[in-house]
Amino acid sequence: MTKIATVLTDMFEDSEYTEPAKAFKDAGHEVVTIEKEAGKEVKGMKKQTPVKIDKGIDDVKPDDFDALFIPGGFSPDQLRADDRFVEFVKAFMDAKKPVFAICHGPQLLITAKALEGRDATGYKSIRVDMEYAGADYADKEVVVCQNQLVTSRQPDDIPAFNREALKLLEA
DSSP states (O other), rough: OOOOEEEEEETBHHHHHHHHHHHHHHOOOEEEESSTTTOOOEEBBBSSOOEEOOOGGGOGGGOOOOOEEEOBHHHHHHHTTHHHHHHHHEEEEEEEEOOEEEEETTTOOOOOTTTTTTTEEGGGHHHHHHHTTOEEEOOOOOOTTTOOOEEEESGGGGHHHHHHHHHHHHO
């Protein structure tokens, strides 16, 4: 069973967390939610989906996990203001562990300076930011780079995002 770290705070895009998390769990993987403190409840942006946080960022290490999942919405933008989350994300990229980021999720990768030379996609409003960060941006429903990084643009892309993320987890 793969243990997937999921960095999440208030204002995440509901479906970009709930649908991949369900797909990962249904495939037998463990999804662990991480925010500033354990036990807190965060809420989604549109449907106000409540998610209970499993672990605080100070209570986890990248070595505790096999993969990283970054849902979109306003959550990644808030988390990237905290160096602990930026360092956590960067460690997964540096260790070449699987990383799954959808919509605005790549904002954390931008701040971690982990997109240079990578093929990636994300929501259209962060395209220029991704390009300035050195990513080779592709306007496609899903982009898989170096058998490590899976990115998608928006909720409509979730089926392709889930398919490619699960393929990587099975490898």
